[in-house]
Amino acid sequence: MKPQVNRRRFLGVATTVAATGALTGAASAAPAATQAPKIIGVACSPRKGRTTAQAVQAALDAAKAAGSGIETELVDLGDLDMVGWKGKDQPADDFTPLLAKFRDPAVGGLIIGSPSYFRSMSSLCKAFIERCAPLRAPEMLLADKPLGVVAVGGSRNGGQELVISQIQTAMLSFGMIPVGGHAPAFQGGTLVSARDSIREDESGLHTARMTGKRLGEIVLAHLPPPA
Numbered sequence: 487m488k489p490q491v492n493r494r495r496f497l498g499v500a501t502t503v504a505a506t507g508a509l510t511g512a513a514s515a516a517p518a519a520t521q522a523p524k525i526i527g528v529a530c531s532p533r534k535g536r537t538t539a540q541a542v543q544a545a546l547d548a549a550k551a552a553g554s555g556i557e558t559e560l561v562d563l564g565d566l567d568m569v570g571w572k573g574k575d576q577p578a579d580d581f582t583p584l585l586a587k588f589r590d591p592a593v594g595g596l597i598i599g600s601p602s603y604f605r606s607m608s609s610l611c612k613a614f615i616e617r618c619a620p621l622r623a624p625e626m627l628l629a630d631k632p633l634g635v636v637a638v639g640g641s642r643n644g645g646q647e648l649v650i651s652q653i654q655t656a657m658l659s660f661g662m663i664p665v666g667g668h669a670p671a672f673q674g675g676t677l678v679s680a681r682d683s684i685r686e687d688e689s690g691l692h693t694a695r696m697t698g699k700r701l702g703e704i705v706l707a708h709l710p711p712p713a
């Protein structure tokens with residue numbers, strides 16, 4: 487029994503070191519030592535402030551509680567008038583001024599939340615990801631930063647894990663490193679809205695918090711040492 491425990495511990499450490507190497511290898515991706523690391527949560531429901539925004543906020547609160555010095559900000563796309571990518575002559579809309587927030591070198595990680603719409607991410611979430619295209623070129627500004635994802639559905643097994651997977655896959659195009667949460671939230675936050683509320687979904691809220699907590703810990707663990 488003992489060797490197994492040791493092996494498990496060894497593998498855990500090895501995994502952490504491997505992840506650390508991947509993250510610290512990108513010095514340009516880490517916030518400068520003097521800046522407080524910031525985690526931005528993006529709520530991608532067209533309904534501002536509703537269950538998706540609440541789930542993202544729960545994850546952000548847990549990320550902030552993971553250690554001192556983390557700043558968080560919720561960007562709720564709910565009431566924005568915005569479209570997806572339209573090419574180089576993108577017309578200005580409500581999202582245009584928000585892009586600068588994601589260019590900030592203090593950004594240490596993102597938490598993206600989407601409702602499950604027909605077992606897929608919302609069109610608003612896809613529009614957001616497309617509009618982040620300028621963060622990929624000429625520089626991969628989000629590369630090597632951790633990504634947590636939460637999804638809310640109206641039913642259990644309503645596609646939440648598929649939505650998380652879709653968002654993680656899309657953000658791989660930005661070089662982000664998708665991370666799950668602490669147990670039992672290995673894939674991310676999966677919540678069920680009942681009667682338009684997630685307040686009673688304690689186990690779902692727990693997965694959002696475990697996702698935020700792990701993201702916060704990872705962001706803190708990969709800060710460059712103070713000069």
Ligand SMILES: Cc1cc2nc3c(=O)[nH]c(=O)nc-3n(C[C@H](O)[C@H](O)[C@H](O)COP(=O)(O)O)c2cc1C
Pocket residue numbers: 531532533536537538539601602603604605606638639640641642643644645679
């Ligand atoms: C167009 C549409 C499609 C939906 N499809 C699903 C679905 O496939 N699975 C599911 O569990 N819930 C589905 N729902 C329910 C939403 O995911 C759920 O109400 C969610 O809490 C909405 O997020 P919000 O409160 O942040 O707006 C759908 C809702 C809409 C409006």
